[in-house]
Protein backbone atom coordinates (compact mmCIF):
# COMPACT_ATOMS: atom_id res chain seq x y z
CA UNK A 51 0.00 0.00 0.00
CA UNK A 52 2.96 2.33 0.43
CA UNK A 53 3.47 5.34 2.66
CA UNK A 54 0.27 6.75 4.16
CA UNK A 55 1.90 8.78 6.92
CA UNK A 56 0.90 11.96 5.08
CA UNK A 57 -2.68 11.33 6.23
CA UNK A 58 -1.54 12.44 9.69
CA UNK A 59 -0.53 15.86 8.40
CA UNK A 60 -2.58 18.72 9.89
CA UNK A 61 -4.25 19.39 6.52
CA UNK A 62 -6.63 16.48 7.18
CA UNK A 63 -9.53 15.73 9.49
CA UNK A 64 -10.73 12.31 10.64
CA UNK A 65 -13.37 12.24 7.92
CA UNK A 66 -10.58 12.49 5.30
CA UNK A 67 -8.69 9.58 6.85
CA UNK A 68 -11.88 7.52 6.91
CA UNK A 69 -12.56 8.38 3.28
CA UNK A 70 -9.00 7.37 2.30
CA UNK A 71 -9.40 4.00 4.09
CA UNK A 72 -12.80 3.30 2.56
CA UNK A 73 -11.59 4.14 -0.93
CA UNK A 74 -8.38 2.12 -0.51
CA UNK A 75 -10.47 -0.96 0.32
CA UNK A 76 -12.74 -0.29 -2.65
CA UNK A 77 -9.75 0.08 -4.99
CA UNK A 78 -8.18 -3.15 -3.79
CA UNK A 79 -11.44 -4.98 -4.50
CA UNK A 80 -12.32 -3.32 -7.84
CA UNK A 81 -9.19 -2.02 -9.62
CA UNK A 82 -7.56 -2.10 -12.06
CA UNK A 83 -10.23 -2.65 -14.68
CA UNK A 84 -9.64 -3.98 -18.19
CA UNK A 85 -8.98 -0.93 -20.42
CA UNK A 86 -9.47 -2.93 -23.63
CA UNK A 87 -12.73 -1.31 -24.66
CA UNK A 88 -12.14 2.14 -23.25
CA UNK A 89 -15.63 3.65 -23.65
CA UNK A 90 -17.29 0.75 -21.86
CA UNK A 91 -14.55 0.64 -19.23
CA UNK A 92 -15.20 4.32 -18.49
CA UNK A 93 -18.96 3.96 -18.37
CA UNK A 94 -18.55 1.01 -16.01
CA UNK A 95 -16.18 2.94 -13.75
CA UNK A 96 -18.55 5.92 -13.55
CA UNK A 97 -21.46 3.60 -12.68
CA UNK A 98 -19.43 1.73 -10.04
CA UNK A 99 -17.97 4.87 -8.46
CA UNK A 100 -21.48 6.33 -8.40
CA UNK A 101 -23.01 3.23 -6.81
CA UNK A 102 -20.28 3.27 -4.13
CA UNK A 103 -21.01 6.89 -3.24
CA UNK A 104 -17.61 8.33 -4.20
CA UNK A 105 -19.05 10.59 -6.92
CA UNK A 106 -20.95 12.49 -4.21
CA UNK A 107 -17.71 14.44 -3.75
CA UNK A 108 -17.68 15.68 -7.36
CA UNK A 109 -20.36 18.33 -6.78
CA UNK A 110 -21.47 20.56 -3.96
CA UNK A 111 -24.99 21.23 -2.78
CA UNK A 112 -26.18 24.80 -3.27
CA UNK A 113 -24.51 27.19 -0.80
CA UNK A 114 -21.90 24.58 0.07
CA UNK A 115 -18.41 24.34 -1.37
CA UNK A 116 -16.56 21.44 -2.93
CA UNK A 117 -14.24 19.74 -0.45
CA UNK A 118 -10.99 20.01 -2.38
CA UNK A 119 -9.02 17.86 0.09
CA UNK A 120 -11.47 14.99 -0.50
CA UNK A 121 -11.26 15.50 -4.27
CA UNK A 122 -7.46 15.37 -4.09
CA UNK A 123 -7.38 12.33 -1.80
CA UNK A 124 -9.77 10.45 -4.07
CA UNK A 125 -7.81 11.35 -7.22
CA UNK A 126 -4.48 10.44 -5.64
CA UNK A 127 -5.81 7.07 -4.45
CA UNK A 128 -7.55 6.17 -7.71
CA UNK A 129 -4.52 7.22 -9.79
CA UNK A 130 -2.27 5.01 -7.65
CA UNK A 131 -4.45 2.03 -8.61
CA UNK A 132 -5.74 2.80 -12.10
CA UNK A 133 -5.38 5.96 -14.21
CA UNK A 134 -8.66 5.37 -16.02
CA UNK A 135 -10.54 5.22 -12.70
CA UNK A 136 -9.01 8.58 -11.79
CA UNK A 137 -10.03 9.96 -15.19
CA UNK A 138 -13.63 8.73 -14.81
CA UNK A 139 -13.93 10.31 -11.36
CA UNK A 140 -12.19 13.58 -12.29
CA UNK A 141 -14.39 14.25 -15.30
CA UNK A 142 -17.59 13.94 -13.26
CA UNK A 143 -16.25 16.87 -11.24
CA UNK A 144 -14.59 18.98 -13.94
CA UNK A 145 -17.44 18.37 -16.37
CA UNK A 146 -19.99 19.67 -13.88
CA UNK A 147 -17.73 22.22 -12.16
CA UNK A 148 -19.45 25.20 -13.80
CA UNK A 149 -22.90 23.91 -12.81
CA UNK A 150 -21.79 23.01 -9.32
CA UNK A 151 -20.34 26.49 -8.72
CA UNK A 152 -22.65 28.71 -10.82
CA UNK A 153 -25.63 26.63 -12.02
CA UNK A 154 -29.29 27.62 -11.72
CA UNK A 155 -31.85 25.42 -9.93
CA UNK A 156 -32.92 23.75 -13.18
CA UNK A 157 -29.31 23.11 -14.28
CA UNK A 158 -28.43 21.71 -10.87
CA UNK A 159 -30.94 18.90 -11.37
CA UNK A 160 -28.32 17.28 -13.64
CA UNK A 161 -26.04 17.00 -10.59
CA UNK A 162 -28.31 14.33 -9.11
CA UNK A 163 -27.46 12.19 -12.14
CA UNK A 164 -23.74 12.97 -12.39
CA UNK A 165 -23.22 12.40 -8.65
CA UNK A 166 -24.77 8.95 -8.83
CA UNK A 167 -23.07 7.87 -12.04
CA UNK A 168 -26.25 7.95 -14.14
CA UNK A 169 -25.02 10.73 -16.46
CA UNK A 170 -21.56 11.58 -17.82
CA UNK A 171 -20.57 15.23 -18.36
CA UNK A 172 -17.78 16.92 -20.35
CA UNK A 173 -16.00 20.28 -20.16
CA UNK A 174 -15.71 21.80 -23.66
CA UNK A 175 -13.34 24.78 -23.63
CA UNK A 176 -10.54 23.99 -26.11
CA UNK A 177 -10.77 24.72 -29.85
CA UNK A 178 -8.32 24.06 -32.69
CA UNK A 179 -7.08 27.69 -32.50
CA UNK A 180 -7.66 28.20 -28.80
CA UNK A 181 -5.86 25.90 -26.37
CA UNK A 182 -3.58 27.80 -24.01
CA UNK A 183 -4.99 31.03 -25.48
CA UNK A 184 -8.49 30.63 -24.03
CA UNK A 185 -9.48 34.23 -24.79
CA UNK A 186 -9.20 33.39 -28.52
CA UNK A 187 -12.31 31.18 -28.50
CA UNK A 188 -14.11 31.52 -31.86
CA UNK A 189 -17.21 29.39 -31.34
CA UNK A 190 -20.21 31.72 -31.56
CA UNK A 191 -23.35 31.96 -29.47
CA UNK A 192 -25.86 34.23 -31.23
CA UNK A 193 -29.14 35.32 -29.69
CA UNK A 194 -32.27 34.31 -31.66
CA UNK A 195 -35.44 35.35 -29.82
CA UNK A 196 -35.29 33.60 -26.47
CA UNK A 197 -32.78 31.00 -27.74
CA UNK A 198 -29.06 30.90 -28.52
CA UNK A 199 -27.60 29.38 -31.70
CA UNK A 200 -24.14 27.81 -31.31
CA UNK A 201 -21.75 27.38 -34.26
CA UNK A 202 -18.14 26.21 -34.21
CA UNK A 203 -15.81 23.45 -33.13
CA UNK A 204 -14.36 22.05 -29.90
CA UNK A 205 -11.44 19.65 -29.72
CA UNK A 206 -9.57 17.50 -27.19
CA UNK A 207 -12.80 17.09 -25.26
CA UNK A 208 -12.48 14.35 -22.65
CA UNK A 209 -15.55 12.11 -22.50
CA UNK A 210 -16.35 13.33 -26.02
CA UNK A 211 -18.37 10.52 -27.57
CA UNK A 212 -19.70 9.06 -24.32
CA UNK A 213 -20.89 12.21 -22.54
CA UNK A 214 -24.59 12.86 -21.93
CA UNK A 215 -24.04 16.61 -21.63
CA UNK A 216 -21.39 19.21 -22.45
CA UNK A 217 -20.56 22.46 -20.69
CA UNK A 218 -19.60 24.61 -23.67
CA UNK A 219 -17.79 27.96 -23.69
CA UNK A 220 -18.62 30.23 -26.64
CA UNK A 221 -18.23 33.82 -27.81
CA UNK A 222 -21.37 35.73 -26.96
CA UNK A 223 -19.79 39.07 -27.82
CA UNK A 224 -20.49 41.35 -24.83
CA UNK A 225 -16.90 42.66 -25.17
CA UNK A 226 -13.75 41.73 -27.10
CA UNK A 227 -11.50 38.89 -25.87
CA UNK A 228 -12.02 37.15 -22.54
CA UNK A 229 -14.92 39.34 -21.45
CA UNK A 230 -17.08 38.30 -24.41
CA UNK A 231 -17.49 34.59 -23.54
CA UNK A 232 -20.40 32.75 -21.92
CA UNK A 233 -20.96 29.18 -20.70
CA UNK A 234 -23.83 26.90 -21.80
CA UNK A 235 -25.14 23.50 -20.79
CA UNK A 236 -25.78 21.44 -23.94
CA UNK A 237 -27.26 17.90 -23.79
CA UNK A 238 -25.40 15.54 -26.15
CA UNK A 239 -28.60 14.70 -28.05
CA UNK A 240 -29.20 18.33 -29.12
CA UNK A 241 -29.62 18.46 -32.94
CA UNK A 242 -26.54 19.87 -34.74
CA UNK A 243 -24.02 18.66 -32.13
CA UNK A 244 -21.87 15.96 -33.75
CA UNK A 245 -18.85 13.89 -32.77
CA UNK A 246 -16.67 14.77 -35.79
CA UNK A 247 -13.64 12.67 -34.81
CA UNK A 248 -12.51 10.37 -32.03
CA UNK A 249 -8.95 11.20 -30.88
CA UNK A 250 -6.49 8.52 -29.78
CA UNK A 251 -3.72 9.24 -27.28
CA UNK A 252 -0.89 7.28 -25.63
CA UNK A 253 -2.92 6.64 -22.45
CA UNK A 254 -6.37 6.04 -23.98
CA UNK A 255 -9.54 7.60 -22.64
CA UNK A 256 -12.67 8.81 -24.45
CA UNK A 257 -11.65 11.96 -26.33
CA UNK A 258 -13.20 13.73 -29.32
CA UNK A 259 -13.47 16.70 -31.63
CA UNK A 260 -17.01 18.08 -31.74
CA UNK A 261 -18.78 20.23 -34.30
CA UNK A 262 -21.71 22.53 -33.55
CA UNK A 263 -23.86 23.34 -36.56
CA UNK A 264 -26.73 25.70 -35.72
CA UNK A 265 -27.20 24.09 -32.31
CA UNK A 266 -30.28 25.76 -30.78
CA UNK A 267 -30.47 25.94 -26.99
CA UNK A 268 -32.85 27.89 -24.73
CA UNK A 269 -31.76 30.89 -22.66
CA UNK A 270 -32.11 28.68 -19.56
CA UNK A 271 -29.06 26.71 -20.80
CA UNK A 272 -26.74 29.67 -20.12
CA UNK A 273 -24.70 29.20 -16.94
CA UNK A 274 -24.22 32.45 -15.02
CA UNK A 275 -24.51 35.87 -16.64
CA UNK A 276 -23.73 36.80 -20.26
CA UNK A 277 -20.00 37.55 -20.54
CA UNK A 278 -19.08 35.52 -17.44
CA UNK A 279 -17.73 32.50 -19.37
CA UNK A 280 -14.03 33.19 -18.88
CA UNK A 281 -14.50 33.93 -15.17
CA UNK A 282 -16.50 30.70 -14.78
CA UNK A 283 -13.89 28.62 -16.63
CA UNK A 284 -11.07 30.05 -14.51
CA UNK A 285 -12.99 29.51 -11.25
CA UNK A 286 -13.59 25.87 -12.20
CA UNK A 287 -9.93 25.37 -13.11
CA UNK A 288 -8.91 27.08 -9.87
CA UNK A 289 -10.66 24.29 -7.94
CA UNK A 290 -9.71 21.36 -10.17
CA UNK A 291 -6.12 22.30 -11.05
CA UNK A 292 -4.72 21.14 -7.71
CA UNK A 293 -6.56 17.84 -8.21
CA UNK A 294 -4.53 17.26 -11.41
CA UNK A 295 -1.48 17.56 -9.16
CA UNK A 296 -3.09 14.99 -6.85
CA UNK A 297 -3.50 12.51 -9.72
CA UNK A 298 0.16 13.02 -10.67
CA UNK A 299 1.06 12.43 -7.03
CA UNK A 300 -0.83 9.11 -7.13
CA UNK A 301 1.10 8.04 -10.23
CA UNK A 302 4.41 9.05 -8.60
CA UNK A 303 3.62 7.21 -5.35
CA UNK A 304 2.82 4.07 -7.31
CA UNK A 305 6.11 4.41 -9.23
CA UNK A 306 8.01 4.72 -5.95
CA UNK A 307 6.17 1.72 -4.46
CA UNK A 308 6.95 -0.41 -7.53
CA UNK A 309 10.59 0.69 -7.35
CA UNK A 310 10.87 -0.30 -3.69
CA UNK A 311 9.40 -3.73 -4.46
CA UNK A 312 11.74 -4.18 -7.40
CA UNK A 313 14.76 -2.99 -5.41
CA UNK A 314 14.12 -5.66 -2.78
CA UNK A 315 13.24 -8.57 -5.10
CA UNK A 316 15.76 -8.14 -7.94
CA UNK A 317 19.25 -9.44 -7.18
CA UNK A 318 22.21 -7.91 -8.94
CA UNK A 319 25.94 -8.55 -8.35
CA UNK A 320 25.01 -11.01 -5.59
CA UNK A 321 22.83 -8.61 -3.55
CA UNK A 322 19.44 -6.87 -3.70
CA UNK A 323 19.30 -4.08 -6.29
CA UNK A 324 18.54 -1.52 -3.57
CA UNK A 325 21.96 -2.14 -2.00
CA UNK A 326 23.53 -0.20 -4.90
CA UNK A 327 24.16 3.34 -3.72
CA UNK A 328 23.24 4.94 -7.04
CA UNK A 329 19.86 3.19 -6.81
CA UNK A 330 19.52 4.53 -3.27
CA UNK A 331 20.24 7.99 -4.66
CA UNK A 332 17.31 7.57 -7.07
CA UNK A 333 15.05 6.32 -4.27
CA UNK A 334 15.94 9.31 -2.08
CA UNK A 335 15.21 11.76 -4.93
CA UNK A 336 11.92 10.02 -5.68
CA UNK A 337 10.73 10.02 -2.05
CA UNK A 338 11.70 13.68 -1.62
CA UNK A 339 9.78 14.73 -4.74
CA UNK A 340 6.72 12.71 -3.72
CA UNK A 341 6.58 14.40 -0.30
CA UNK A 342 7.24 17.87 -1.73
CA UNK A 343 4.46 17.37 -4.30
CA UNK A 344 2.08 16.14 -1.58
CA UNK A 345 2.81 19.20 0.56
CA UNK A 346 2.06 21.56 -2.34
CA UNK A 347 -1.08 19.69 -3.43
CA UNK A 348 -2.60 19.50 0.03
CA UNK A 349 -1.54 23.06 0.90
CA UNK A 350 -3.56 24.25 -2.11
CA UNK A 351 -6.54 22.04 -1.26
CA UNK A 352 -6.51 23.01 2.42
CA UNK A 353 -6.26 26.74 1.55
CA UNK A 354 -9.36 26.48 -0.66
CA UNK A 355 -11.25 24.49 1.97
CA UNK A 356 -10.35 27.07 4.61
CA UNK A 357 -12.21 29.69 2.60
CA UNK A 358 -9.59 31.30 0.32
CA UNK A 359 -11.57 32.97 -2.49
CA UNK A 360 -8.95 32.11 -5.11
CA UNK A 361 -5.92 29.81 -4.85
CA UNK A 362 -4.46 30.66 -8.24
CA UNK A 363 -0.84 30.68 -7.07
CA UNK A 364 -1.10 27.64 -4.80
CA UNK A 365 -2.96 25.57 -7.41
CA UNK A 366 -0.50 26.51 -10.17
CA UNK A 367 2.45 25.55 -7.94
CA UNK A 368 0.78 22.25 -6.99
CA UNK A 369 -0.02 21.30 -10.58
CA UNK A 370 3.34 22.40 -11.98
CA UNK A 371 5.50 20.71 -9.38
CA UNK A 372 3.45 17.55 -8.92
CA UNK A 373 3.15 16.80 -12.64
CA UNK A 374 6.75 17.66 -13.55
CA UNK A 375 8.21 15.78 -10.57
CA UNK A 376 5.95 12.75 -11.21
CA UNK A 377 7.39 12.54 -14.72
CA UNK A 378 10.91 12.45 -13.23
CA UNK A 379 9.94 9.93 -10.54
CA UNK A 380 8.30 7.62 -13.08
CA UNK A 381 11.26 7.92 -15.45
CA UNK A 382 13.58 6.84 -12.63
CA UNK A 383 11.23 3.92 -11.85
CA UNK A 384 11.39 2.78 -15.49
CA UNK A 385 15.19 3.00 -15.39
CA UNK A 386 15.45 0.94 -12.19
CA UNK A 387 13.15 -1.72 -13.67
CA UNK A 388 15.59 -2.19 -16.57
CA UNK A 389 14.05 -3.97 -19.59
CA UNK A 390 10.90 -4.74 -17.64
CA UNK A 391 10.35 -0.98 -17.30
CA UNK A 392 9.55 -0.64 -20.99
CA UNK A 393 7.74 -3.95 -21.32
CA UNK A 394 4.23 -3.25 -22.66
CA UNK A 395 1.68 -3.82 -19.89
CA UNK A 396 4.08 -3.42 -16.95
CA UNK A 397 2.89 -1.01 -14.25
CA UNK A 398 5.71 1.50 -14.74
CA UNK A 399 5.31 1.44 -18.53
CA UNK A 400 1.63 2.32 -18.04
CA UNK A 401 2.52 5.12 -15.60
CA UNK A 402 5.09 6.46 -18.09
CA UNK A 403 2.31 6.92 -20.66
CA UNK A 404 -0.33 8.08 -18.19
CA UNK A 405 1.60 10.98 -16.66
CA UNK A 406 2.52 12.75 -19.90
CA UNK A 407 -0.74 14.53 -20.76
CA UNK A 408 -1.09 15.99 -17.25
CA UNK A 409 1.80 18.36 -18.03
CA UNK A 410 -0.22 19.71 -20.98
CA UNK A 411 -3.93 19.87 -20.09
CA UNK A 412 -5.71 22.28 -17.72
CA UNK A 413 -2.87 24.72 -18.39
CA UNK A 414 0.50 23.50 -19.68
CA UNK A 415 3.49 23.68 -17.33
CA UNK A 416 4.85 26.75 -19.14
CA UNK A 417 1.55 28.52 -18.54
CA UNK A 418 1.62 27.62 -14.83
CA UNK A 419 5.05 29.24 -14.58
CA UNK A 420 3.65 32.44 -16.06
CA UNK A 421 0.73 32.35 -13.61
CA UNK A 422 3.09 31.90 -10.65
CA UNK A 423 5.45 34.63 -11.83
CA UNK A 424 2.58 37.08 -12.32
CA UNK A 425 1.24 36.47 -8.81
CA UNK A 426 4.75 37.09 -7.45
CA UNK A 427 5.29 40.25 -9.49
CA UNK A 428 1.80 41.49 -8.62
CA UNK A 429 2.48 41.07 -4.91
CA UNK A 430 5.54 43.39 -4.83
Ligand SMILES: Cc1cc2nc3c(=O)[nH]c(=O)nc-3n(C[C@H](O)[C@H](O)[C@H](O)COP(=O)(O)OP(=O)(O)OC[C@H]3O[C@@H](n4cnc5c(N)ncnc54)[C@H](O)[C@@H]3O)c2cc1C
Nearest residue numbers: 173174175176181182183206207208407410411412414416
Ligand atom coordinates in the same frame (compact mmCIF):
# COMPACT_ATOMS: atom_id res chain seq x y z
C1 LIG B 1 -5.43 14.09 -23.00
C2 LIG B 1 -6.01 15.46 -23.10
C3 LIG B 1 -7.28 15.72 -22.56
C4 LIG B 1 -7.86 16.98 -22.68
N1 LIG B 1 -9.12 17.21 -22.19
C5 LIG B 1 -9.72 18.42 -22.38
C6 LIG B 1 -11.08 18.65 -21.97
O1 LIG B 1 -11.74 17.78 -21.39
N2 LIG B 1 -11.63 19.87 -22.25
C7 LIG B 1 -10.96 20.86 -22.87
O2 LIG B 1 -11.53 21.92 -23.09
N3 LIG B 1 -9.65 20.67 -23.27
C8 LIG B 1 -9.04 19.49 -23.03
N4 LIG B 1 -7.73 19.28 -23.45
C9 LIG B 1 -7.04 20.36 -24.15
C10 LIG B 1 -5.92 20.96 -23.35
O3 LIG B 1 -6.43 21.76 -22.31
C11 LIG B 1 -5.03 21.73 -24.32
O4 LIG B 1 -4.36 20.74 -25.09
C12 LIG B 1 -4.03 22.63 -23.62
O5 LIG B 1 -4.68 23.74 -23.05
C13 LIG B 1 -2.96 23.13 -24.58
O6 LIG B 1 -3.55 23.66 -25.73
P1 LIG B 1 -3.03 23.23 -27.18
O7 LIG B 1 -3.01 21.73 -27.23
O8 LIG B 1 -3.84 23.94 -28.19
O9 LIG B 1 -1.54 23.70 -27.21
P2 LIG B 1 -1.03 25.20 -27.49
O10 LIG B 1 -1.92 26.19 -26.87
O11 LIG B 1 -0.75 25.29 -28.96
O12 LIG B 1 0.33 25.21 -26.69
C14 LIG B 1 1.42 24.35 -27.09
C15 LIG B 1 2.54 24.49 -26.10
O13 LIG B 1 3.04 25.82 -26.13
C16 LIG B 1 3.54 26.14 -24.84
N5 LIG B 1 2.89 27.38 -24.40
C17 LIG B 1 1.58 27.69 -24.51
N6 LIG B 1 1.35 28.91 -24.01
C18 LIG B 1 2.53 29.38 -23.58
C19 LIG B 1 2.96 30.59 -23.00
N7 LIG B 1 2.08 31.57 -22.71
N8 LIG B 1 4.28 30.74 -22.71
C20 LIG B 1 5.15 29.75 -22.98
N9 LIG B 1 4.82 28.58 -23.54
C21 LIG B 1 3.53 28.40 -23.84
C22 LIG B 1 3.22 24.96 -23.91
O14 LIG B 1 4.37 24.12 -23.80
C23 LIG B 1 2.14 24.23 -24.66
O15 LIG B 1 2.09 22.85 -24.32
C24 LIG B 1 -7.15 18.03 -23.32
C25 LIG B 1 -5.86 17.76 -23.84
C26 LIG B 1 -5.32 16.51 -23.74
C27 LIG B 1 -3.93 16.28 -24.31
